[in-house]
Amino acid sequence: MALNHLSLLRPLLCQPLLRHVRSPLTSCISSRPFLGPDNIQHPASAAVCIRLYATKKAKAKAKGQSAKVNINSALVEDIISLDEVKEDMTAVLDSLKDDFTRNLSIRTSPGTAATRALRESGMNLNPEVDGMIIKVPVPKVTREHRENLAKVAKQLSNKAKDSVRRVRSNAVTQVKKAKEGHSEDTIRLVEKQIQQMADSTATDIDKQLAAKTKELLG
Known part of the structure; x- marks a missing residue:
């Protein structure tokens, strides 16, 4: 008889304790009431608890990745024109590509060398005038010259990033000025979108620099 009373009291004693120690990731499955040998129905005397754990790999993946933002520019045009921001950043990248093409070439064509020799100084080029013909000897490309060009490419890339x-x-300053009338979440998402655009452009700049450096150094 005492054992029957103990089985009745056990769930009452365990349930308050389970409420305090159960974590949000714990799932409990209780058994149904059972009929004992005395033909009296008894409540469940135990609960099966399953605790779910995140794997180290899943935690590392969640920690290393940040959810990307993709905002429809039309929805925030009263805050800032994301299209214009993108155009400004793209213009910087295009300008860098143009500088690389025009100013950082291992060998200069005779026409370009002659034009620059007549227009500029300090290029280590000595044009020779022979009647109507201008001859410009192009100096041999040295390793030092290649390395100097690579340094210039690095400097141009840093200026582009600036x-x-x-x-x-x-x-971002323009977005902060438009805080009134917009939720903090909206402002924060727009700022994050702008940062993503800047990061993407900086990555493209690094790719251009790597390709140009490989071309110059051989």
Whole structure:
């Protein structure tokens, strides 16, 4: 008889304790009431608890990745024109590509070399005038010359990144001025979108630099 009373009291004693120690990731499945040998129905005397754990791999993946933002520019045009921000950043990248093409070439064509020799100085080019013909000897390409060109490419890339940062900073300042009338979440998402655009452009700049450096150094 005492054992029957103990089985009745056990769930009453366990349930308050389970409520305190159960974590949000714990799932409990209770058994149904059972009919004992004395033909008296007894409540469930135990609960089966299953605890779910996140794997280290899943935790690392969640920690290393940040959800990307993809905002429809038309929805926030009263805050800032994301299309214009994108155009400004793209213009910086295009300008860098143009600088690489025009100013960083291992061998200069005779026509270009002659034009620059007549227009500029300090190029280590000595044009020779022979009647109506201008001859410009192109110096042999040395390893030192290649390395100097690679350094210039690095400098141009850094300047391009500075320009992208200025575009990002100006855009964020404009967004902050439009805080009134917009939720904090909306402002935060727009700022994150702008940062993503800047990061993407900086990555493209690094790719252009890597390709140009490989071309120059051989």
